[in-house]
Amino acid sequence: MSGQPIKSFDPQAEQPVASFPLDQWYVAGFAWELTEKPLARTLLNQPLVLFRTAAGEVAALEDRCCHRALPLSLGILEADGLRCGYHGLLFGPSGRCLEIPGQLKVPGKARVRAFTVRERDQILWIWFGRDEQAPPSEEPPAYPHHSSGQYLFGGDVYHYDAPWQLIHDNLLDLSHLGYVHLRTIGGNARIHMNAQMQVSGDESSVKVVRYMLDSEPPPTYSAAFPFKERIDRWQEIEFNLSHLKIWTGAVDAGSEAVDDPQRGGFHMRGFHGITPETATSCHYFWSMATNPVSNPDETLRTVLDQTKQTFDEDKQIIEAQYANMLRFGEQPMVDIHVDVGPNRARRIIERLLKDYQR
Incomplete structure (x- = not known):
């Protein structure tokens, strides 16, 4: 029964996402966890916020507002997306800013990273790929x-x-x-x-x-x-x-x-x-x-x-x-x-x- 010996880890070491296998679906949560409040969760060293829109769409965004870096998980969930709790920028499931209070024009760079997430059999799956822009190569597992x-x-x-x-x-x-x-x-x-x-x-x-x-x-x-x-x-x-x-x-x-x-x-x-x-x-x-x-x-x-x-x-x-x-x-x-x-x-x-x- 050969195998590499289990090794200890340095808890202070910086561990990038590449420390884990990529191009994989990982479990992000269960469907019943998404309620009227955003859900903060760090997965593969990535601080994320998960939420569901009024239309039922599940989203996972980087948990950082692109304006002044407040965690978006401290914001307010609205019908179309998640509103930052600092200055009110509203972000949709794609990560694009939909609205800036008091400002008509929304800059194109006003967006945060969005992750591909799927809901299947009441399990929330999130895709971590080597290429952030590439779509998943397969659908998440059924249960x-x-x-x-x-x-x-x-x-x-x-x-x-x-x-x-x-x-x-x-x-x-x-x-x-x-x-x-x-x-x-x-x-x-x-x-x-x-x-x-x-x-x-x-x-x-x-x-x-x-x-x-x-x-x-x-x-x-x-x-x-x-x-x-x-x-x-x-x-x-x-x-x-x-x-x-x-x-x-x-x-x-x-x-x-x-x-x-x-x-x-x-x-x-x-x-x-x-x-x-x-x-x-x-x-x-x-x-x-x-x-x-x-x-x-x-x-x-x-x-x-x-x-x-x-x-x-x-x-x-x-x-x-x-x-x-x-x-x-x-x-x-x-x-x-x-x-x-x-x-x-x-x-x-x-x-x-x-x-x-x-």
Whole structure:
């Protein structure tokens, strides 16, 4: 299981956007976050403001007025755009200034940088390209579990004081569940560490599949689904550069095949959008979809509450891990059998960065 050792980062170092793979869609947020106020968010070292016009158009602009540099996120959202809170310049979704109070002529250079943003399946995607003027080379990914009607879902946003790839490592290695998440989705730690695991992928993705047959249902599963006794569990993790899709769940032990695409039982389909803020911090956009068999509102609430609890536990672990990496300085890490998936994902990002630097 070869892989480059995880290295510490200098939190004081200047990190340009090119420190991250470009010509990519990254998650900028969720549709429900855009309300009557502008939303400030730094992504890939770019301070941005996101908003929605009265016509429903989603926009992302550089968070700096071209007049006197006030953050536009401190402005007022109007029907046609965003009005600066200092001198009232009004900016449309294209970044062009539409109006200057008290002045009839608007100079052509009165504009701010606009980013391409798309809303799909209630996820906001933003394009970061090598060429600022070039349009995206592809459409953002679909996530039908938000819109198919087969699942109920909810989600939220976390901010991490840790590099984004540490979260990739965590999500691609679910063996930690038996140690970190004993009160929620964990279960027997030995079963987790010895689970049958299959790792596959291509030049841009990694898939990890794990099966834990004839095991005790963890607390979250028992609270959300009427299992008889023991269960057969599955974990399917798909890594893509900007997001991971994790399908976990279980059926009653021996009742049906856990590799059947149409299998029943209890499902938890997680969306995990991991977007760098800086080299040493990131945003974690998550949603969880489930398939209640009874009491849908109560079951969804239980699943979301339990999911949030697991993410609180992960956040504590990952931020403590990174703080310790900084404390001890650059040190090599020893790989074990569960690191195959995380190491593959790191090699994908390393290759993308090298391709950009050529």
